[in-house]
Amino acid sequence: MMGDDAAGIMLYEMLNKNPLPNWQALNGGSTPENQVHTIRQLKPECLVIVDATEMDLPVGEIRFVDKALIADMFIMSTHNLPLNFLIEQLEEDIPNVHFIGIQPDIVSFMFPMTESVKQGVEKIYDALKHWENGPHFASL
Numbered sequence: 279m280m281g282d283d284a285a286g287i288m289l290y291e292m293l294n295k296n297p298l299p300n301w302q303a304l305n306g307g308s309t310p311e312n313q314v315h316t317i318r319q320l321k322p323e324c325l326v327i328v329d330a331t332e333m334d335l336p337v338g339e340i341r342f343v344d345k346a347l348i349a350d351m352f353i354m355s356t357h358n359l360p361l362n363f364l365i366e367q368l369e370e371d372i373p374n375v376h377f378i379g380i381q382p383d384i385v386s387f388m389f390p391m392t393e394s395v396k397q398g399v400e401k402i403y404d405a406l407k408h409w410e411n412g413p414h415f416a417s418l
Contacts, residue, residue: 281389282337282382285330288391288399298406311364317372324374324409327361328402330395331379338394339381340401342417348377378402378415 286306293303302320304313310327317325333341348362361377369375380398405415 281384281386282380282391282395283330283385284391285380285382285395285399286328288396289328289402292399292403293406298403301406310361311367314364314367317368322372324376325368325372326376326378326406327365328378328380328399329361330382330385333379333381335381336394337381337383337392338396338398340398340415341379341381342415343377343379344417345375345377 290303290305293301302322304316306313306327331341331343333339333343335341345362345365348360348365365375365377380395380402382395383392
């Protein structure tokens with residue numbers, strides 16, 4: 279219902295429809311902080327958070343986003359709590375927390391997801407298949 283903002287949900291659905299070995303997907307939606315207790319119970323070695331993120335890049339581009347930059351990006355976020363707070367909290371228990379942003383185009387009610395963002399989500403899904411120390415996306 280929010281156009282390109284559904285990138286994370288699309289990846290969640292892909293991982294549930296076609297699970298990948300060693301990966302478990304959780305849907306954080308607009309309140310990912312509600313999943314903290316579940317994540318802590320799972321005790322993962324690595325956590326990857328994926329979200330549509332305004333980065334002034336071409337639509338569908340993917341980047342690892344440094345948590346220090348996430349606070350600045352919160353102005354453009356649809357989440358209730360800044361994601362840098364969530365990441366800092368999770369890093370207390372999880373050795374490797376990564377935030378991957380996908381550049382959206384349209385984040386408005388009743389708009390479909392753009393094809394470029396769909397392709398970006400598919401790239402992330404494919405990268406998870408071969409994850410060792412992380413895929414080779416650029417960083418912000």
